Amino acid sequence: MSIEILMPALSPTMEEGTLAKWLVKEGDKISSGDILAEIETDKATMELESIDDGIMGKILIADGTENVPINKVLATILEDGESANASAPATTSPPAVTKTADVSVISTSAPNEPVALETDVPEGTPMRQMTVREALRDAMAEEMRINPDVFIMGEEVAEYEGAYKVTQGLLNEFGSRRVIDTPITEHGFAGLGAGAAMAGLRPVIEFMTFNFAMQAIDHIINSAAKTRYMSGGQMSCPVVFRGPNGPASRVGAQHSQDYSSWYAHIPGLKVVAPYSAADAKGLLKSAIRDPNPVIFLENEILYGKIFDVPEMDDWTVPIGVSKRLVEGSDVTLVSFSHGITYCLEAMEILSAQGISAELIDLRSLRPLDLGPVLESVKKTNRLVTVEETWPVAGIGAEIAAQVSEKAFDYLDAPVMRVTQKDVPMPYAANLEKLALPSAADVVEAVKAVCYR
Amino acid sequence: MVSRSKTGSRAAAKKPAAKRKPTAKRRAAGKADSSSPAIIPFTHEEDLAAYRNMLMIRRFEEKAGQMYGMGLIGGFCHLYIGQEAVVTGMQMVAKEGDQIITGYRDHGHMLAAGLDPKGVMAELTGREGGLSKGKGGSMHMFSKEKHFYGGHGIVGAQVALGTGLALANSYRDNDNVSYVYFGDGASNQGQVYESFNMAELWRLPVVYVIENNQYAMGTSIDRASAQTDLSKRGASFNIPGEQIDGMDIRAVRDAGVRAADWCRAGKGPYILEMMTYRYRGHSMSDPAKYRAKEEVSKMREEHDAIEQVRARLLEGKKVSEADLKEIDKELRAIVSEAAAFAKASPEPDPSELWTDIIAPLSSEEGASA
Numbered sequence: 001m002s003i004e005i006l007m008p009a010l011s012p013t014m015e016e017g018t019l020a021k022w023l024v025k026e027g028d029k030i031s032s033g034d035i036l037a038e039i040e041t042d043k044a045t046m047e048l049e050s051i052d053d054g055i056m057g058k059i060l061i062a063d064g065t066e067n068v069p070i071n072k073v074l075a076t077i078l079e080d081g082e083s084a085n086a087s088a089p090a091t092t093s094p095p096a097v098t099k100t101a102d103v104s105v106i107s108t109s110a111p112n113e114p115v116a117l118e119t120d121v122p123e124g125t126p127m128r129q130m131t132v133r134e135a136l137r138d139a140m141a142e143e144m145r146i147n148p149d150v151f152i153m154g155e156e157v158a159e160y161e162g163a164y165k166v167t168q169g170l171l172n173e174f175g176s177r178r179v180i181d182t183p184i185t186e187h188g189f190a191g192l193g194a195g196a197a198m199a200g201l202r203p204v205i206e207f208m209t210f211n212f213a214m215q216a217i218d219h220i221i222n223s224a225a226k227t228r229y230m231s232g233g234q235m236s237c238p239v240v241f242r243g244p245n246g247p248a249s250r251v252g253a254q255h256s257q258d259y260s261s262w263y264a265h266i267p268g269l270k271v272v273a274p275y276s277a278a279d280a281k282g283l284l285k286s287a288i289r290d291p292n293p294v295i296f297l298e299n300e301i302l303y304g305k306i307f308d309v310p311e312m313d314d315w316t317v318p319i320g321v322s323k324r325l326v327e328g329s330d331v332t333l334v335s336f337s338h339g340i341t342y343c344l345e346a347m348e349i350l351s352a353q354g355i356s357a358e359l360i361d362l363r364s365l366r367p368l369d370l371g372p373v374l375e376s377v378k379k380t381n382r383l384v385t386v387e388e389t390w391p392v393a394g395i396g397a398e399i400a401a402q403v404s405e406k407a408f409d410y411l412d413a414p415v416m417r418v419t420q421k422d423v424p425m426p427y428a429a430n431l432e433k434l435a436l437p438s439a440a441d442v443v444e445a446v447k448a449v450c451y452r
Numbered sequence: 453m454v455s456r457s458k459t460g461s462r463a464a465a466k467k468p469a470a471k472r473k474p475t476a477k478r479r480a481a482g483k484a485d486s487s488s489p490a491i492i493p494f495t496h497e498e499d500l501a502a503y504r505n506m507l508m509i510r511r512f513e514e515k516a517g518q519m520y521g522m523g524l525i526g527g528f529c530h531l532y533i534g535q536e537a538v539v540t541g542m543q544m545v546a547k548e549g550d551q552i553i554t555g556y557r558d559h560g561h562m563l564a565a566g567l568d569p570k571g572v573m574a575e576l577t578g579r580e581g582g583l584s585k586g587k588g589g590s591m592h593m594f595s596k597e598k599h600f601y602g603g604h605g606i607v608g609a610q611v612a613l614g615t616g617l618a619l620a621n622s623y624r625d626n627d628n629v630s631y632v633y634f635g636d637g638a639s640n641q642g643q644v645y646e647s648f649n650m651a652e653l654w655r656l657p658v659v660y661v662i663e664n665n666q667y668a669m670g671t672s673i674d675r676a677s678a679q680t681d682l683s684k685r686g687a688s689f690n691i692p693g694e695q696i697d698g699m700d701i702r703a704v705r706d707a708g709v710r711a712a713d714w715c716r717a718g719k720g721p722y723i724l725e726m727m728t729y730r731y732r733g734h735s736m737s738d739p740a741k742y743r744a745k746e747e748v749s750k751m752r753e754e755h756d757a758i759e760q761v762r763a764r765l766l767e768g769k770k771v772s773e774a775d776l777k778e779i780d781k782e783l784r785a786i787v788s789e790a791a792a793f794a795k796a797s798p799e800p801d802p803s804e805l806w807t808d809i810i811a812p813l814s815s816e817e818g819a820s821a
Binding site for chain 2: 188190
């Protein structure tokens, strides 16, 4: 029996990767521990090691093939006496060694949007497709080019180029004075960042994830957010705290928390949580220019998602302005960050059932711009909020309260919240799925408020 | 109001250690020079300035205590009485642009940094004329102009923030030093050591001034600290440290010069443990039953920082008892004026509740979509 070599999952959020290079060829003798190939994920290049002995059989995925899904058969290893010809798995397309032949069986298209999204970009603006990760990096690079006081500091931001590769290339362009690797010391470097900001610099402090920012939250709130008030307006703290927030995938309770409502609670902070790459770029540039402390909540799962980003000299998006993403008539969905994904998925299902949903992306959580939400509710008379935060005192709770204060007479149904379930994030795949909000949850909530 | 001497003027001559009081053992850790240079005497003018500046703090704090008793000052009020030599001596070392940051026992530091006593007192009373328009209170005052960065109520927070100020100096390559004051209590906070690590790693120009007044609120240092010699607390980071008689302003100034020179030479941070003592309770509401009255009176009688200078001045015979009384009278007048201002200044307008939360975007900071 031949042994199949499968595309390995090399990170919690990886779904596909690039087969960068084979280091062995067909017919080579293989021992366990030999490095067979190099696999590129969106975060790093990893080595694929053999755990078996044998002869290298057919190579089914050629060097340079992109978007190879996890568990795809890459090649086979033959046991002694086996013939290479007999080894090709019957379920795959005929073994091919040319790049073009293989690419044809693998999807290379960018993730599809189910619904066309509205845009606030001037018509005719040239667009470029890029990932959220690249958009964030470009935002920082552009601001660093304009303003010598902007620097980035955090764990693994420089030589490693970011634990999630958001700071890729920055050390190379700006050097170690402005791209600073810190020890693992969140409380300390958050305080240093806040102090440097009080002295007038513009630090961008990266938390490897916001889960670790709990160690630093005293400086974020007591030192950064309150300084202006306590000093009677004399002293500002123009610092950006950024990093991935919220659940990623299968990383358990301590690495899967959404802190949106924690920071949105604090006067003196601005809080941003974008969904698209264009918003990520435009909002991060605004955050870096803002004279206040800004919490910039990114999402690990969105990092690799591709969007159109306007090609403009200085593309910025104002903080505190929400945006209608999709026009609809029957129900209003309000969400932000990765929550938008569930909404878009649900809207496809709802649309098939004849329910037209309007979707608002909050983009900023403080200040919270409910204008478009109220406007929409006055039209649809129904509201469902969607977020990955826990329900108690969450963003949805705040929206429900404000809408009931300001548009009570327009509501034809109670406001429903779709949130993460009120439990610590479980590790088991099935339980994690249950704990997270889902498109099905959104569909169910929409049907409930539509009495369908 | 504080005389400032240029750094670098310290004579290099190093002599054997002078005999010291038990609380003033001089020790060295890490890379610090282990020989203890003799204290450089103050000139008559320096002594006179030290006397005036320390007495200013004491008279101010006495008045603050009195006003607290009258219900004019609310909340917490931590007096600096007894510790005056520390910040006054260190400020003799500071040069223009050097930053100061401290904890909640901050009135003395603000006065030493040159802030208007009226503004400080009116902040204590929570009035419009206060340095923070009455919105900060005793523990939260700032001055960009005087490079005074607060005034922090979270024990130890100023250590990381002050190290960040030093990071800014290093980033700008501007030859300034950040003086970070904290107590023996704060020195047990984790972020202090996170800051020490980065400060030494990146050779940041920061002088950590540990004001060891022996009590973290009501807990004496030997009940709270496994290593009670706080000058050694930087040893595992290779930060030099010295234990200094913080009741002798000349020793403070000397050590300050050594530390600031070290920083300005690009050698990184420096720790000065100032052995000092607060005569009053931790705050106005602390009866200080955790220590014997005799301990306090002994310190006052034998080691008082102001009395030491006063004795030297009188010994020098360039001023008379009457001259010093005259200075005291002047200071009392300044303090009374500050108190009158703090009482007369109106409470902040209710509209101030909603101001200074978020800085407005300036025109060039405006974002467009």
